[in-house]
Amino acid sequence: MTDYTKVWPFRLLPSLYRRDFEPTRQQLAAFEKYAFVGDPEADALVAAIKSSEGQNIRAQFERALTEGIDAVPDAHPALRDFFASAEEVPFWVDREKLDRASELFSGLGPAAAPLLMVGLAITFTTPDGNAVLLRSGDTRDRAGRRATETLSWVQEVTAPGALAIGAQGYQSSVRVRLTHAFMRAGFMKRGDWDNPHLAVNQQVFSNVIIAFAAYPTVAGFVCGQPFNRRDREAIFHLWRYVGYLVGVNQNLLLTDEHDAMRLFWLFFRTVIKPDQSATELGSALIAAYPEIYGITSDSSRDRLARWLVLQSHTALARVSIGTDLSDWLGFPKLNPAIVPVVGAYSGLYGLTTLLDAVPPARRARRKAMRKVQNRLLDAMRENTSASVLATLTRPVDDAPRAATAIEVEA
Secondary structure, eight states: OOOGGGSTTGGGHHHHHTOOOOOOHHHHHHHHGGGGOOOHHHHHHHHHHTSTTHHHHHHHHHHHHHHOGGGOTTOOHHHHHHHHHHSOOOTTOOHHHHHHHHHHHHHTGGGHHHHHHHHHHHGGGOHHHHHHHHHHOHHHHTHHHHHHHHHHHHHHHTSTTTTSTTSHHHHHHHHHHHHHHHHHHHHTTOTTOOOSSOTTOHHHHHHHHHHHHHHHHHHTTTTTOOOOHHHHHHHHHHHHHHHHHTTOOGGGOOOSHHHHHHHHHHHHHHTOOOOHHHHHHHHHHHHTHHHHHTOOSSSHHHHHHHHHHHHHHHHHHHHHHHHHHHHHTTOOOOOTTHHHHHHHHHHHHHHHGGGGGSHHHHHHHHHHHHHHHHHHHHHHHHHHTOOHHHHHHSOOOOSOOOOOHHHHHO
């Protein structure tokens, strides 16, 4: 099995940060137990919703989500416990850092889509997570829709002011937390769940947070958007709070990029083990690019656009996560003809960031880039019929489905 700490580009990280990230035996043992840990408050709430009082409790949840738990004086104890943690704003939350991170994500403009698309693919390198995704079928069979919904959620949580209690990003993140608990409850009842680990365990969804926190700070350089130390601190801080809202155990919340690198090493040692399930899910996502970007016709324009999208995403993946992981995720070989195209884009984009030296110009540029992001995402939602709310409120199937060829072989 490949030791990813020894391959490009990950082998450079200890030298770059002048840190030894290798975990101790005790740290490995502590981390491994999170494969058997869920989210006690959310799991208790789901159990209550599945009881005879469920309809009333679900209505209380919707009201508490938008108006706050104090607006529900007769709230069920499990609901009150759940929102006691969701509405508690930890002492470490820094609104200035959250605002800075939102500005930075806004400034990515059209580069945000490929960054997040490749970041999403990286989450398919964990067999535990893939076991859930393959059995639910949606991530493979409706890859375009599910990817767009994930990107929409990221767009919501990174919008200015989105994580204030009751705001859209807060609401979506709390719904994600409850959906994870519904999935755990459903999958543990299915006859085809033979994994010794808990479904949707802490390792799995902390890995997703790490991917979306760390990957943009690394791949931003490729897209012509280098982030300085304060920028990176702000981005990691935002995702620390998002992780808190979606129920990541506080022992797994990253505080800065050094924490992220240490967690990466733990993931490399215990979680990131790409197999054929990674190839199946990654290939399904890549095959959905034409649908996502709305370039499905046989016109010369769309054929060229499909090549540019595929190769630009491939270039981003192969430079930022290396050849081995890119191969596992189904990215094709890099065509050298894309290199000058990506180089020209990065260079031109980098020139526009020079405006950031002047605060009014920086705000204007990032506001304009946010509009571009929103228009692109609106088009993606239309192309794929994606809806974050519909996904997060849909019933969770706890009945076994037919196994895929990969599951049968396993």
